[in-house]
Amino acid sequence: MALNRDFVGRSYPPSAPYEVSRVKIREFATAIGDNNPLYRDKEAAQAAGYPDVIAPPTFPIVFSLQSGGEALADPGLGLNFAMVVHGEQRFEYVRPVIAGDELVTTATITDIRTAGSNELLTVRSDVTTVEGEPVCVTYNTIVERGGAA
Amino acid sequence: MTATVKYDQVEVGQELAAIDYHVRRSNLVMYAGASGDFNQIHWNERFAKMVGLPDVIAHGMYTMAQAGRYVTDWAGDPGAVVDFGVRFSSMVVVPDDDQGATITVSGVIEEKLGDKRVVVGLVARSGEAQVLSKARAVVQLS
Numbered sequence: 001m002a003l004n005r006d007f008v009g010r011s012y013p014p015s016a017p018y019e020v021s022r023v024k025i026r027e028f029a030t031a032i033g034d035n036n037p038l039y040r041d042k043e044a045a046q047a048a049g050y051p052d053v054i055a056p057p058t059f060p061i062v063f064s065l066q067s068g069g070e071a072l073a074d075p076g077l078g079l080n081f082a083m084v085v086h087g088e089q090r091f092e093y094v095r096p097v098i099a100g101d102e103l104v105t106t107a108t109i110t111d112i113r114t115a116g117s118n119e120l121l122t123v124r125s126d127v128t129t130v131e132g133e134p135v136c137v138t139y140n141t142i143v144e145r146g147g148a149a
Numbered sequence: 150m151t152a153t154v155k156y157d158q159v160e161v162g163q164e165l166a167a168i169d170y171h172v173r174r175s176n177l178v179m180y181a182g183a184s185g186d187f188n189q190i191h192w193n194e195r196f197a198k199m200v201g202l203p204d205v206i207a208h209g210m211y212t213m214a215q216a217g218r219y220v221t222d223w224a225g226d227p228g229a230v231v232d233f234g235v236r237f238s239s240m241v242v243v244p245d246d247d248q249g250a251t252i253t254v255s256g257v258i259e260e261k262l263g264d265k266r267v268v269v270g271l272v273a274r275s276g277e278a279q280v281l282s283k284a285r286a287v288v289q290l291s
Contacts (some may be wrong), residue, residue, distance in 0.1 A: 015284060021206075024183075027182075027183045029183070030179070031176070031179040031180045031182070031183035032180065032183075032215070032217075032218065033176065033215075033218070036218075036222070036227060036249055038226070038227055038228075039227070047230075048151070050228065054227060056214065056217060056218045056221070057220075057227060057230045057233050057286075058214045058217050058233075061184055061186075061210050062183070062184055062185060065186060066185065082189075082200050083200065085209070085240075086209035086237050087182070087235075087236065087237060088235065088236045088237065089209065089210065089235055090232070090235075091214055091233050091234070092231070092232050093230065093233075096227060096228040102264065142250045145201070145248060
């Protein structure tokens with residue numbers, strides 16, 4: 001089923017703050033097999049000029065998926081989750097995510113388009129601290145296989 | 150927050166050595182837990198085949214994370230990556246055996262920007278398939 005184009009341009013209310021912990025960064029780094037000390041060792045991170053351990057570049061997927069998820073779960077959109085695969089992903093950084101950050105994500109559906117028999121949908125997530133300092137912007141494009149057929 | 154690679158020491162066209170990253174089913178289970186992406190296509194073979202996939206496939210974000218690791222290990226400071234984007238052009242099929250799959254990442258300096266930034270073009274392959282395309286990172290060098 002084609003996705004409902006009326007959803008393009010819809011923004012969703014900011015997420016509840018996501019508290020970035022050292023433990024979660026370490027868990028994520030371990031899961032991707034990355035032993036970089038800046039993800040694990042506060043002293044190493046401070047020696048590199050950061051206030052605390054930093055997160056790998058793809059870490060924001062942990063909380064940005066959740067905020068975008070609400071948009072995608074809206075039955076009016078017509079998305080069949082069983083057929084969804086990830087199409088494209090991008091992270092634009094103002095600064096790295098740092099342990100201790102309290103981050104708020106605001107999701108917007110920026111594009112819905114057809115490519116062959118697939119439907120493509122892009123969610124932009126603006127990530128800031130609770131004080132409003134911009135940290136990064138993520139762009140997540142999902143593919144609904146056969147959605148346009 | 151300083152990359153160990155110096156802007157003046159890289160040239161456009163310079164190739165970065167390829168590195169192999171291994172992925173087994175257990176890695177996908179760990180990644181599901183750490184990322185919160187519990188889509189069954191990444192751990193349930195029966196479900197994956199039911200929805201028309203050849204087998205369990207890796208999370209695209211797992212593959213992207215390996216490409217990210219490639220760039221951050223090269224740059225010397227993960228915080229030097231200021232922009233990182235990929236297209237998932239093919240699936241990484243992960244069989245249920247002791248070998249799993251291999252993701253091979255390589256890179257090339259595509260462009261030197263102002264302010265000591267460079268564009269690193271990335272290629273990721275698994276078997277014959279190019280699994281990431283349009284993959285690029287902008288890195289702040291010193």
